[in-house]
Amino acid sequence: MTSPGVPKLPLFADYRPLPGTYDEFFAAPGQPRPNMSQLVRALDRLGQREFQKRQELANSAFLNAGVTFSVYSDERGGERVFPFDLIPRVISAEEWDLVERGLAQRVQALNLFLQDVYGKQAILAEDILPARLVLGSSGYLERLRGVTPPGGVFIHVAGIDLIRNPSGEFLVLEDNVRTPSGVSYVLENRGVMKRALPSVFRKLNVRSIDDYPTVLRDTLLESAPSGAPKGSIPPPPDSPVRAVVLTPGPFNSAYFEHSFLAGRMGCELAYASDLFVRDRKVYLKTTAGPQQIHVIYRRIDDAFLDPEFFRPDSLLGVAGLVSAYAAGNVTLANALGNGVADDKAVYPYVPEMIRFYLSEEPILGQVQTYNLSRKHDLEYTLEHLNELVVKAVDGSGGYGMLMGPTASAAEIAEFAAKLRDNPRGYIAQPRIELSASPTWCDTELAPRRVDLRPFVLTGKKVWVLPGGLCRVALKPNSYVVNSSQGGGSKDTWVLAADSS
């Protein structure tokens, strides 16, 4: 049943873009961008009432499929459906070409940086990056210096967060090269989208994203230790390479995704308690006895991976796993110690890394960032806290950050104290007017801010998923898109280049 209040008007009849912001659909009120006009026409023809009906269908499809994330703060300890908005995010072939090349370049440079930091440290010797900043990062693991993972790949899976500024330019907001999540929603969203709006989908030439699990699986297998037998998952009886996905368990917020990816790759989903290490080799406890594992796609943070190495007081993790990794007997994807590369205080230097390692100019821009270890930057930030966004250098998920323009005086004072106390622990950035997209809000369309997390896989070569997780801040005027903070998601359509 549809809400009786929704009229039978064209979908975009009342839509007004947000002033001062790049609107993903409209160049001006009532005036679609050139490559959007076909989509706007198709959605207009559907009308508001029918759209509402399809949106409800989509919501129940997610509930019945159990596409959920867990919320710790939820007192029911429950699973929640990630809110989904049926208006797609569309990216043209030309725009995507730039994004794709820019992402591949960036991930390549970050990977070379990790090789270097855990090796010769040439970039520090030449003083391109301050050694103190890098070696003092909480993600840096000095004890693993000298360990190079198979093929030199540290970042098998990266999720790079992009935003669009008011002039429509894509900028990198954040790098996630530890355990980025969200790709399962990308794939699920597409399935629901095709069911809910088949006729609209058919009109545009949208690139397929179904390859992701297959490419991820190949990426993992390619990265097996050189001594491991060659083969596929699942292994034939005479057992070549064996890979598992390692999850913290069903209470983790991304558990659905861990299970989803294991299922789509046809490999097993293991808990830490299913694994053990003997003679620096990793074994899985199976009904047929212990079996050796060669590749672990781990979705557990470094600190909880191995109590022997990280925290003797912890019962979590697999004791001895790091020794097996250091001995080259198991591949961890992503590798250990990647946190030094997506440390937010290292982020301002990524363009320098690209120049240093690749001798290229960065293809994608990024957001101006104040490095609070510098006295001048710190002073400026403290004076302008009410205009700036402050983030913890190792934070994620939208936690532990300050949105200066909307913060209370008390919050600002609290952060000022934190910054003075631990300047290395934070960075500051001007608040960017993120681009907005028309979004269905209960009974009408309204502009809501969006970002985009594309996924980049690196095995023997670099591959960028044509699409990504488009997150949308559902609260009016909000800039925070994280699912844990009331964000939703949209399907992202990357259009194929015209064959003509």
Place this chain on the structure above:
Amino acid sequence: MISRVADSCFWLFRYIERAESCARFASVNRMLVLDAEHERAERWMPVIVVLGEQARFEELVGKERYHDDDDAEEYLTWNQQSPVSIRSSLYWARENARMIREVISREMWETLNTSWQWFTSKAAQREYRKDRSQFYRRIRSLCAEFGGTSDSSMLHEEPLDFMLLGLMLERANQTARLMDVKHHRVAGGDRQTLETPWQSAQWVSQLKLCAAEESFLKRHRAAPTGRRVAEFLLRDPSFPRSVLHCFERAELLLRQIEAATARAAPTASLKALQAMLMHLRNAKIADVLHAGLHEELTRVIDTAALVCDHLQRDFLDPSEPEAPPLAQSQSQS
């Protein structure tokens, strides 16, 4: 396969089977107790007792409430503190499925998840109040749909074998427990023999509790007597809920699992199951009845529990081995 996953497979179907049989005997018993023969206090007591829930029921609901249909049905259907309630069984079935979602088929997950969404919805509450028979029938068909979906969408190999093994052991256990209702129904009578005068209508109810009425009548084309009913439920070779049939299928599944996991020698689980099968096949029904049906049923229930214990050690939760055989053979070569 991962031992922990095998454990979840095993329990997933046990819980589904429990939900299904709880819905069945709640709906059967509520019809039975309408008949005048039942003493007031006895209406729900035997069912609660054979489920092993006497103490908890009396604590949570009350010693004096066995005659109250609504209280008893509420306990068996919705009570979250009762481990045998349909709610608890469906909840745990879904939790086990959620833990092994990548192992079961997508259709299985969606069937179970949609059932759970319905069960916890207002629509289910409404149906429970308005048309209880239809409510219980729906629970049973949701369970049947899950079983059918599993059979048609899973690879017929180790994970499904563990699921069906759980199902068969649970079913044998349920049949044995429900057969014991008579033992508890005939309060104060001579419990050592089946010759306590029970009308054939009561034997029919006994069969109904085990979903065996139609099958029994096809087999015998005669009025049920205690001896015939006992023999049928214990060891009819083809009745899908007879103890013998369930144990035979369990044995077959276990042998398949042993082959898939390349066991050099039969496991303790298999040996325990085979010993029970040998006894069931060879015992004379007259001797069984003479020694006491209740004792025989207790033996069945104990055997199912023993097999489960062995399964834990043999497959489902092996403690970390002292030295992995794989590593040993590699270092020798």
